[in-house]
Amino acid sequence: MEVVVSQTAFNRIRCCVFDAYGTLFDVHSAVGVYREELGDRADQVSQLWRTKQLEYTWLRSLMKKHADFWKVTREALEYAFTVAGVTNPELFEKLMEAYLKLECYPDVRATLLTLKEKNFKTAILSNGSPMMLDSAVKNSQLYSLLDAILSVENVGVFKPHPSVYRLAEKEFDLYPNQILFLSSNAWDVCGAAAYGLKVAWVNRFQQPPENLPFQADVEIQSLNELPELLNIK
The missing domain is CATH 1.10.150.240 (Putative phosphatase; domain 2)
Structure with a gap:
């Protein structure tokens, strides 16, 4: 089910933080x-x-x-x-x-480039180890389009522990409602929403939402929809 929100709901967003596996990179x-x-x-x-x-x-x-x-x-x-x-x-x-060399989805590079051109901060926040993330980002040539690559190894526990999502807040010195977290994984969406971040569910495969009280602020099918959501198209 798609959540419909006005664009003004995201007018405070200064940073877009992406899950890696399943969101930017095709795990299969x-x-x-x-x-x-x-x-x-x-x-x-x-x-x-x-x-x-x-x-x-x-x-x-x-x-x-x-x-x-x-x-x-x-x-x-x-x-x-x-x-x-x-x-x-x-x-x-x-x-x-x-x-270590997973393919990135076709919508990734163009979306990140648009965000950078519009002066949004961008980052990965992932379960991946630093070595794994470094390899994936290099393989897809995304380094120049990212301001930070944040791994759970900084806190020693996996998502959806709140300390993982706090990494983004600390990295950019922003309030939770200034950060938009994007993930294709519904359980990850719930974790970020429970922490208090603004959340977009990138529902690439039209899955039903998790039956939990913490849900995304908006559902999109592709990262191509993100610029319009942020009113920067």
Whole structure:
């Protein structure tokens, strides 16, 4: 369900902060590179990999047993390979390497460029480790379009812990209502909204919202809609 708001609701926004995985970068593009080698198990591996990757971040946060996202991503792929019955160590390492070079979505560069031209601050706020984010940003040549790359490693706990979203507030010395957080992940949207940031849900795949009391201020289908939302088109 799309949330309709007036453009004036965002007239205080000075900074746009983006989730990385699933929002800027296509998490399924790694398996896409090796789809032929995985055959009919490709989709199963990709979906399980992503599902377990997220579940392990939540579980580790609840158990207070933090490990960086690279380790979590590796553990999740190991699980996916086991369930899918894939036993190919060389392919495993190829997929891990491919995860460092995920494709960015087609709407990313143009949107970031428009924001920079209009003097908005831009940043990534992600579960990703600094090494992973550095690789992804370099691979997509986005460094010149970002003012900051913020990793949960700065606080030692994964989203949706409030301390993660506070990183953006501290980085730019802005009030929460001056920061627009954008994510394609509905659970991430809820976390940012609960913290108090302005939130846009980039609902790329037309998913239903999470059944939680903390929701996005607005729902969009693509980052191409962001300039109009901010009245800078």
